[in-house]
Amino acid sequence: MAQVSTNDLKPGFKVEVEKEPYYVISNEFVKPGKGQAFNRIRLKNIINGKVIEKTYKSGEKFEIADILETKMRLLYLEQDGAVFMDDNTFEQISVPFAAIKENKKWLKDDLIYELIFYKGQVIEIIPPTFMELKIVDTAPGVRGDTASGRVLKPATLETGAAIQIPIFVNNGETIKVDTRTGDYVSRV
Amino acid sequence: MCPEFKDRAYMLGKVRSFFAKRKVLEASCPLLLEKPNFDLNIEPIKTECGFLHTSPEYSMKRLLAENVGDIYFLGPVFRKNEKGRLHNPEFTMIEWYRQDISMIKFLKELFALVELFLGKIKVNKISYKEAFKRFAPNQEFTNDELLNLAIVELIEPNLKGAWLIYDYPASQSIFAKVEGDVAKRFELYFDGIELANGCEELSDAKEQRKRLEKFNAVDEPFLKALEKGIGNCIGAAIGFDRLFMLRHKKKSLQEILYFSKANL
Numbered sequence: 001m002a003q004v005s006t007n008d009l010k011p012g013f014k015v016e017v018e019k020e021p022y023y024v025i026s027n028e029f030v031k032p033g034k035g036q037a038f039n040r041i042r043l044k045n046i047i048n049g050k051v052i053e054k055t056y057k058s059g060e061k062f063e064i065a066d067i068l069e070t071k072m073r074l075l076y077l078e079q080d081g082a083v084f085m086d087d088n089t090f091e092q093i094s095v096p097f098a099a100i101k102e103n104k105k106w107l108k109d110d111l112i113y114e115l116i117f118y119k120g121q122v123i124e125i126i127p128p129t130f131m132e133l134k135i136v137d138t139a140p141g142v143r144g145d146t147a148s149g150r151v152l153k154p155a156t157l158e159t160g161a162a163i164q165i166p167i168f169v170n171n172g173e174t175i176k177v178d179t180r181t182g183d184y185v186s187r188v
Numbered sequence: 189m190c191p192e193f194k195d196r197a198y199m200l201g202k203v204r205s206f207f208a209k210r211k212v213l214e215a216s217c218p219l220l221l222e223k224p225n226f227d228l229n230i231e232p233i234k235t236e237c238g239f240l241h242t243s244p245e246y247s248m249k250r251l252l253a254e255n256v257g258d259i260y261f262l263g264p265v266f267r268k269n270e271k272g273r274l275h276n277p278e279f280t281m282i283e284w285y286r287q288d289i290s291m292i293k294f295l296k297e298l299f300a301l302v303e304l305f306l307g308k309i310k311v312n313k314i315s316y317k318e319a320f321k322r323f324a325p326n327q328e329f330t331n332d333e334l335l336n337l338a339i340v341e342l343i344e345p346n347l348k349g350a351w352l353i354y355d356y357p358a359s360q361s362i363f364a365k366v367e368g369d370v371a372k373r374f375e376l377y378f379d380g381i382e383l384a385n386g387c388e389e390l391s392d393a394k395e396q397r398k399r400l401e402k403f404n405a406v407d408e409p410f411l412k413a414l415e416k417g418i419g420n421c422i423g424a425a426i427g428f429d430r431l432f433m434l435r436h437k438k439k440s441l442q443e444i445l446y447f448s449k450a451n452l
Contacts, residue, residue, distance in 0.1 A: 007269065029272030032344070033375050033382045034360065035336030036229045037270070055341060057333075 003061040006039040014046065014065040017054070021046040021065035021118050030055070046116065047123050068117040074109055082107055082125075084115060095122045103127055105161035106179050127179045132188050133157040134174050138165065192436055192444055199432060200262065202304055203282060207260045210297070212284055215259040217247035219266070226405035228362065231268035233277070240266035243425060244283055245363065246410045249389070252285055252421065253413035260284035262428070273440040274381060274430060276448050285423035291372075291388070294422045295352065298376060298384060302350070305431040306378070311350040316370075319343055319353055332359055344380040351377045362399050365390050376426070378434055386424025391417065 004013065006027070013024040022043035031037045037058035044051050046067060072084035072093070081096040095115070097104055099122045106127035107113075114126040138155035152164040157177070165184045169175060176185040204214065224232035224239035225246040232239040241247070244261040251259055265281045282301070286294055299311055314322070320329075324342040329335045335357070354374040356364075361371035364387035372388035390396050393414035400406045433444050442448045 029270070029275055030340050031229075031270065031272075031275065032336045032339040033385050034227070034229060035339070036333060038337065038340060040340075055337065 001066055002064045004064055006041065006056045006058055006060050006062070009039070009041060009062065014067040015043070015062040016065045017043060017052075017062070021067055021123075022052075025051065029058070046118065066119045070115055070117070071112050072115050073112050074107055076109055077107060084113065087112075093122070095125065099123060100125050103179075105157075105159055106131060108133065108159050129179060130176055130185065131159075131179055132174055132176050133159060133161070135165065135169065135171055138169070138171050140170065192432070193446075195436070196432060196444070199305065199428075199435070203262055203301070203428070206301060206304060207284065210258075212258040212260050212286070213256065215244070215248055215251055215256070215261050217241070217244035217251075217261050217263070219264060221246070223407055225410075226362065226400060226403065226407065228403070230270075233266045233268045242267050243281065245423075245425075246407060248283065248285055248423075249418055250409060250413040252287070252418040253416040258284070258286045273442075276429070276441050276445060279441070279445075280428040281425055282428050283423065283425040285389070285418075285421050287419045287421050289422055291422060294386075294424070295374075298386065298424055298426070299350075301426065302376070302378070302383065302431065305435040309350040309378070311352050311376075313352045313354065315355045316353055316357065317355070332357070335360075344377065344382075347377045347380045349379065353377065361387060362403075363390055363396070364388060374424075381430060381434070383430055383434075384424050384426035386422065389418065389421040389423050390414075391419065391421060 004015065009015065009024050009027045011024055011026060015022055015024065022045055025042040025044055028040040029037060030040050038055050039058055040053065040055045042051060042053045046065070070086070072086050075083045075085050075092065078094065081094050082100060083092055083094050085092045100107070103125055108131065111128060115122050116124040116126070134157065135155050136158050139153055151166060153167050154162060155165045156162050161182065163177065163182045163184060165175065169187065174188045176188055177183070178185055207214065219240055220235065220238045221241050222238050225241055225243055227242050230242045232242050243265055248259060248261060261281065261283045263280065264278050266278050268277060270277055299309065303309055320338070320343070323346045324338050327338070329338050352374055355370040356373040358366045358369050358371045361373040364371040364373040374386055375382060376384040391414060393411055396414050397406060397411050429441050429445060433441055436444055438444055
């Protein structure tokens with residue numbers, strides 16, 4: 001893979017550090033009086049999300065991480081994973097739930113997801129930021145219950161996600177959800 | 189565009205009157221040199237017809253050899269590939285040299301210059317060796333590269349307020365007088381930010397030639413000036429832009445330079 005120098009690393013670049021892929025968060029040029037220059041770089045591990053900070057000699061080279069981001073459509077769920085298809089090439093790929101991790105609760109057939117590949121393997125899938133999902137289980141709301149101070153109640157969505165919704169929203173309704181936070185946004 | 193415009197113009201004038209009151213004259217040094225002034229870790233910008241100076245040191249020492257007396261420079265210097273929160277390839281430097289002055293008096297003047305920008309400061313003084321004992325104890329750094337990394341990672345973050353570090357390793361100053369294994373070089377920091385670099389200037393032409401020969405950086409007009417004699421000289425260089433940035437409580441040069449080149 002290609003190499004990039006510490007001087008040219010910009011936020012968003014994906015590089016390998018100790019054989020793991022990282023996003024560059026920030027790159028600070030540092031120079032002690034009359035000494036040689038360093039770059040203080042903050043990095044976010046693409047696989048586990050950990051943030052680290054490392055200082056390198058200016059000019060040191062990094063390997064660009066073999067990261068590919070591509071949009072694919074979820075076809076269906078299987079026993080241990082999900083099958084996605086590329087709308088352009090019709091290529092299909094089966095992604096194990098282990099790679100999907102906590103985003104399994106946002107999987108809905110026929111929607112487009114962002115798949116992150118590292119060295120040819122899927123390490124993460126990112127759902128659409130907002131999804132319209134049906135509520136499959138929630139307690140009935142009691143009108144005028146705001147006096148007790150409670151405005152939210154738990155609910156389960158068709159994809160399995162468990163979130164908090166306003167008490168006036170009922171079972172069977174379709175709502176808009178922010179998948180980044182799990183927050184109820186609005187009725188649809 | 190920049191609300192500090194008026195204050196910058198005002199401070200440039202204040203620096204000039206500061207030196208005028210003390211009978212230190214302004215030296216108009218050329219920015220464009222035939223041969224670059226030497227600095228181990230600073231790259232000069234090359235043009236079609238010469239090099240932009242990274243510091244007015246050579247020109248100023250040549251003037252000192254002509255007995256012009258105490259002089260200062262207030263103007264741009266250029267350093268290739270230095271971009272960042274505290275770096276811009278072109279920045280404004282205040283550099284001055286005093287002859288036959290005691291170190292105590294010179295440092296008093298340095299602190300007074302800083303106080304023009306920041307108000308009253310209390311300066312903590314510590315030697316290079318002691319700074320390491322205190323902020324990087326029980327660690328051994330076997331070369332200048334590691335020492336510089338330690339300064340940046342371990343020592344600078346601990347320097348809250350004003351600090352003067354003095355007596356640098358002899359290997360870390362090409363133009364300073366050396367006593368034993370220590371160079372009579374000092375640096376002034378404020379809140380971990382390097383502001384000034386100065387030293388008792390090496391006036392021994394033979395010794396200076398030896399040091400420059402090591403790096404293939406002999407400059408005859410400069411050495412001729414030392415041979416003529418610059419006397420007992422103490423000099424320092426301080427970044428006007430960084431002082432100005434601190435004065436306005438900003439965290440980066442880009443916030444106070446209208447035309448900065450940083451790629452942030």
